[in-house]
Amino acid sequence: MKALVAQWRSSRKTQAEFCRETGIRTHTLSYWANRSVDEDEEPEELRFVEVNPAKRSAAQKYEIVMPSGIVIRVDQPPEPDFIKDLTQTLGGD
Numbered sequence: 001m002k003a004l005v006a007q008w009r010s011s012r013k014t015q016a017e018f019c020r021e022t023g024i025r026t027h028t029l030s031y032w033a034n035r036s037v038d039e040d041e042e043p044e045e046l047r048f049v050e051v052n053p054a055k056r057s058a059a060q061k062y063e064i065v066m067p068s069g070i071v072i073r074v075d076q077p078p079e080p081d082f083i084k085d086l087t088q089t090l091g092g093d
Helices: 002-011 015-022 026-035 080-091
Strands: 062-065 071-074
Touching: 002 015, 002 026, 015 026
Parallel strands: none
Antiparallel strands: 062 071
């Protein structure tokens, strides 16, 4: 589906036009277009916030909240590469 989204984006056609020509539902293309993110591009809704572990108690956990509503809780501050891999895996197709 990622290839089809890329084909639509490069076509410069509206979703409705592209879907009529390819025979897929507009809702399907819209769903996958919203989920597809280029590897070099960060989604706009994701923001990184500095966390100061010294201010946190041992009982507190770190949370990563995805736009889809998925919540990941970890005991230690996650590494940036872990967050990047996680968002690509859960946010991609």
